[in-house]
Every structure is written in structure tokens, then in C-alpha cells.
Amino acid sequence: GLGDIFQTPFGTMSGVEIRANTINTIQSGVDIKTLPLSLGLLSFVLITVLVFWLILKVETLFVLYSSLILTALAIIISAYTSFSLQVLSPHFYQFLLFIVLSGTLLLLQYIFEANEKRFIRRGFEQYVAPSVVAELTSHPEKLTLGGEERNLSILFSDIRGFTTISEQLTPAQLMTQLNEYLEEMSEAVMDRKGLVDKYIGDAVMAFWGAPLVDPDHAKNACESALAMMVALDRLNERWAKEGKLPFKIGVGISTGDVVVGNMGSKRRFNYSIIGDEVNFAARIEGLTKQYGVSCLIGQTTYEAIKNFDYLPTRELDDVMVKGKIEPRKIYELLTAPLTEGKKVVLEHFATGRSHYKAGDFKAAIQEFHNALLADPTDGPSQVFLERSEDLLKNPPTDWNGVFEFKTK
Structure with a gap:
């Protein structure tokens, strides 16, 4: 009758046609087989392992493309085995499993990556330039949060006479300035790929x-050190117009191997560095006061x-800082271009240093x-003049040209 219509996987079909197809299948002797359950379970395990491997080893976009390709492949295999080999297989269920599993794991991976990027942004956006944060969030594999040894350059800066300045200002005025x-x-540091590790009071x-x-x-x-000097000059000019006290700073820079990574407790940690070069940078920053240099x-x-011609230097001294037994050379970083007057000073200073190291203090x-x-106003020349005069009056017995500092 008119109501003898049924839904089949291939569309609507009358009951007569369905029975005719059933009889035809019996008469033709076609034996439709079912895929063994063990093989279905094996394929399930393989698909699960494959998806987990993709999620863990490759990027999200590749996982998505792989999912689409494998899904299409599953459909093709299912169609071939069903129509050509007359084998009913659970590919549809595997396909459904694959979609659900892939979708779930992709969602988890997306959440993980979002959390990772948020962690990186929170950990570094206050300390480095936005371009560095963007690079880290795009390529988190470049970030090693565990302790590792790496060759770095370290900078310490400090405001000269900060205690005296703080005594002349109210707490609110001091904090604002x-x-x-x-x-x-901080801008001078971050604009040149630096990371501001910490503020230690005024340091x-x-x-x-x-x-x-x-x-x-x-x-x-x-x-960055030179940019800090330029920025401070601008600040001092503005502060002078506002009736504020000027700042003067000293900077120390050292380069060498240190350990870098997350340091602290589980509840509070900081991406920082430790090592002998860190201590040396802090020591020579303090020595800027002794030599009257920046x-x-x-x-x-x-x-x-x-x-680099635009980074002129002056070989200043061979020193042994407090707590160390090996002497090290230190240099003054100068501002380019050098004036003719400055070149004359440097020439006389270099000659004087040669005499000084040789023990000829009179010529020095x-x-x-x-x-x-x-x-x-040349601070180093004044320092070495006083030293040479003292050494001339009290000749050393085993002179090696190294000056030992007893204090930090």
C-alpha cells in the first residue's frame, strides 16, 4: 500500500524492494561476513595510540589535518570492505570514536597551549619587551624554565647618594620620582632585548x-647602559625645571656563564640567574664610585x-675585588664620539698606566x-695620580700592578 515505505541507509525504499533484495542476496549465495571483534579492538587501540602520539608530538594544526585525512581514509576503507569484499566492519564506530577522541584531545591541547601562553605572558610581560613575549608565546619551545647554564651579560645599576636624597624628600615624593x-x-633595557630581573630598592x-x-x-x-645615561640626562633636565633633585647612577656589566631558570618556591618563584659573573657585575658597579666613572x-x-667603534672603552685597572683571589681587568665604557680633548686625556692616561704597571711611578x-x-674632572686620572704618589713614597716589595679592594 501507500504506507509501505521504509528508511534505509541508502534512502527511502518500499517494503517489496527490501524483501526482493533480501531474496536476491539469499539466491546469489553472497555470504556477508562480519569483522572479528578482536580485529576491531586492535584497530581501536591503534587509533587511540596514534591520536595520543599526534597530540603529544606535533602541532595542533597538523593534528587537525591528520584527523581529516585519517577520517577520509576510514570512510574509503569501510566502503571498500562493505561493497567489494562483503565484510561488515565497525569502521563507522571507529570513525565516530576517532572524531570524539580527536576533538576532545584537540580541545585539551588548545587549553594547555592557552594556559602555557598565559603563563609565559604573566611571567615575562613585566620584564621584557612585547616583541620578546610574542616570540616566546609563538615558540614556547625556545623557553627553558629549568635551571641551565648559559653565557649571558649582566647589568647592575645604582643611584649614587640615594640615602641622602631620600632624607630630603617625603616618602610620596621619593616614590614618584x-x-x-x-x-x-627599564625601557632602556627592554628596548634592547634585555630582561629586567629585579629592582632592589633603587638598584x-x-x-x-x-x-x-x-x-x-x-x-x-x-x-642599554649608554641609553640609560641618555635617558637619565633627559630626566634630570626635566626635574631641574620642576625643582626636583637630580639622580646620578653607576653601572656595572659583566659577561660569562651563569645558571638561569625559575628560582624560588612552588608558591612563589622568579626567572632569574645566579653565578660568579652576577656577583662580579655587582662588584664593579660599586667600583664606579671609586674611579668617578659612570x-x-x-x-x-x-x-x-x-x-664596535660606537662603543669606545678605556682600559682602567687590574683589580682584585673583595672575596676573590684572581685579578681581573676592568674597562670604562665611554660615550661616542670622543672629543679631541677626551682623546688627549685617554692618551696620557694609557701612557701613565703603562708606567704605573711597570713600577715607574715618577713617570706615571x-x-x-x-x-x-x-x-x-677625569676621575680615573685623579685616582691613579694619588695611588702613584703614595706608591712612590712607600715602594711595594712585590709589585704586580694589581690593586686589591678590601671593601665592596
Whole structure:
């Protein structure tokens, strides 16, 4: 009758046609087989393992493409086995399982990646430039959060006479001016691929070469130091118009192997560095006061930047800082271009240093005098003049040209 219509996998079909097809199947002797359950279970396990492997080993986009390809392949195999081999297989259920499993795992991976990017942003956006944060979130594999040894450049800066300044200002005034200063210093660091590790009162600690590898970390650290000086000059000019006290800073930079990574407790940690070079950078920052200079760098830093004409230096001294037994060279980082007057000072100073190291203190005194005639404000020449005069009066018995500092 008119109601003898039924739904089949291939569309609507009358009951008569369905029975006719059934009789035809019996008469033709076609034996429709069913895939063994064990084989179906094996395929289920293989698909599950494959999906998990894809999720763990490859990127999300590749997993999506792979899912589409494998799904299409499952449909083709199912159609072939059903129509050509007359074997009923559970490919439809495997296909459904694959879709559900892939979708679930893709969602989990998306959540994991989103959390990872959020973790990176929260951990670094306050310390490095936005471009570095973007690079880390796009390529988190470049970030090693566990402790690892790496060659970096470290910078310490400190405000001279900060205690005296703080005594002349109210806490609110001091905080406002200090925040303005730290803002400018941080920008100078982050604009040149540096990471602001921490603020220690009025001091700034920063490093280059992590979390992203930076082959020019020494150069970038020195450029940042000079940029800090320029930014401070601008601040002091503005503060002078506002009737505020000026700041003067000292900077120390060292380059070498340190351990970098997350440090702290499970509840509170910080991406930071430890190592001898960190201590040395802090030590030579303190020595800027002794020599009357703005920025000192270590030997390794100097070797990395000595071929850059826009980063002139002066070999300053061979020193043994407090707590160390090996002497190390230190250099003054200067501002380019050098004036003719500055070149005269440097020439006399270098000659005086040669006499000083050789133990000819009388000749050294003359050269340091000449340097001060060219620039009476040159701190290093004044320091070496006083040393040479003292050594001339009290000749050392085993002179090696190394000056040992007893205090930090």
C-alpha cells in the first residue's frame, strides 16, 4: 500500500524492494561476513595510540589535518570492505570514536597551549619587551624554565647618594620620582632585548641572552647602559625645571656563564640567574664610585664589543675585588664620539698606566698630571695620580700592578 515505505541507509525504499533484495542476496549465495571483534579492538587501540602520539608530538594544526585525512581514509576503507569484499566492519564506530577522541584531545591541547601562553605572558610581560613575549608565546619551545647554564651579560645599576636624597624628600615624593626613574631605565633595557630581573630598592638588575638566545648580548647590554645615561640626562633636565633633585647612577656589566631558570618556591618563584659573573657585575658597579666613572665593564664584555667603534672603552685597572683571589681587568665604557680633548686625556692616561704597571711611578705621576691638565674632572686620572704618589713614597716589595679592594 501507500504506507509501505521504509528508511534505509541508502534512502527511502518500499517494503517489496527490501524483501526482493533480501531474496536476491539469499539466491546469489553472497555470504556477508562480519569483522572479528578482536580485529576491531586492535584497530581501536591503534587509533587511540596514534591520536595520543599526534597530540603529544606535533602541532595542533597538523593534528587537525591528520584527523581529516585519517577520517577520509576510514570512510574509503569501510566502503571498500562493505561493497567489494562483503565484510561488515565497525569502521563507522571507529570513525565516530576517532572524531570524539580527536576533538576532545584537540580541545585539551588548545587549553594547555592557552594556559602555557598565559603563563609565559604573566611571567615575562613585566620584564621584557612585547616583541620578546610574542616570540616566546609563538615558540614556547625556545623557553627553558629549568635551571641551565648559559653565557649571558649582566647589568647592575645604582643611584649614587640615594640615602641622602631620600632624607630630603617625603616618602610620596621619593616614590614618584623613583618610579619615573625606574620606568626610563627599564625601557632602556627592554628596548634592547634585555630582561629586567629585579629592582632592589633603587638598584636595577638586568640580563641579556635569556630567555631567548641573543648572540649580541654583550653589545646590547652596553648599548642599554649608554641609553640609560641618555635617558637619565633627559630626566634630570626635566626635574631641574620642576625643582626636583637630580639622580646620578653607576653601572656595572659583566659577561660569562651563569645558571638561569625559575628560582624560588612552588608558591612563589622568579626567572632569574645566579653565578660568579652576577656577583662580579655587582662588584664593579660599586667600583664606579671609586674611579668617578659612570660605567665599568669586565674583560669578557670588552672582548665582545671592542670592534664596535660606537662603543669606545678605556682600559682602567687590574683589580682584585673583595672575596676573590684572581685579578681581573676592568674597562670604562665611554660615550661616542670622543672629543679631541677626551682623546688627549685617554692618551696620557694609557701612557701613565703603562708606567704605573711597570713600577715607574715618577713617570706615571707626570702623565696623570698631563691628563688632568687636559680635563681636571677625569676621575680615573685623579685616582691613579694619588695611588702613584703614595706608591712612590712607600715602594711595594712585590709589585704586580694589581690593586686589591678590601671593601665592596
